[in-house]
Amino acid sequence: MDWHILLAHNHWFTVRLGTHSVRLCARCSGTVVGYFLFILLLQSMDLTAFHTLSAFQQFLLSLLLGIPTAIDWLMQTWGLKESTNSRRAIVGFLVGSGAALLTMSAHPSLWKTLALAGSASAIILAGYVGRWLHNA
Numbered sequence: 001m002d003w004h005i006l007l008a009h010n011h012w013f014t015v016r017l018g019t020h021s022v023r024l025c026a027r028c029s030g031t032v033v034g035y036f037l038f039i040l041l042l043q044s045m046d047l048t049a050f051h052t053l054s055a056f057q058q059f060l061l062s063l064l065l066g067i068p069t070a071i072d073w074l075m076q077t078w079g080l081k082e083s084t085n086s087r088r089a090i091v092g093f094l095v096g097s098g099a100a101l102l103t104m105s106a107h108p109s110l111w112k113t114l115a116l117a118g119s120a121s122a123i124i125l126a127g128y129v130g131r132w133l134h135n136a
Helices: 026-043 048-052 055-077 085-103 109-135
Strands: 012-017 020-025
Touching: 020 026, 026 055, 026 085, 048 055, 055 085, 055 109, 085 109
Parallel strands: none
Antiparallel strands: 012 020
16 A cells, blocks of 8 residues: 555644754644634634534535645645645645534534544545556
8 A cells, every 4th residue: 555645744844942843744733723723712602503504514514624625635646736835734724623613513423433534535545546547
């Protein structure tokens, strides 16, 4: 299996802490920041409007926030367009926000986990198929 597609985080930015440098993946950092900021924001907001949506609508809204990340990663993986760290951080923030919103949805925890795993698996599969077709 070609794991470097998933594990090769060669699109990082460097944070200097005194004499030490830490490399952080731009997309992953955006995702973590988006998730935790959105969780904090949602704790202080009235979510009545969100909870009046059907479970499907809640899931769809969460999923829509992740679509830009999927498109950015797929375009980069397929070799169609190189992403930038700024774009990676922004779309990572969006997917983190969508994941936070999904945690607030009415779905059971197991369903949420399976939905995230299924979505990620479908995108990864599309990345492999697209790369294979591009290189064929």
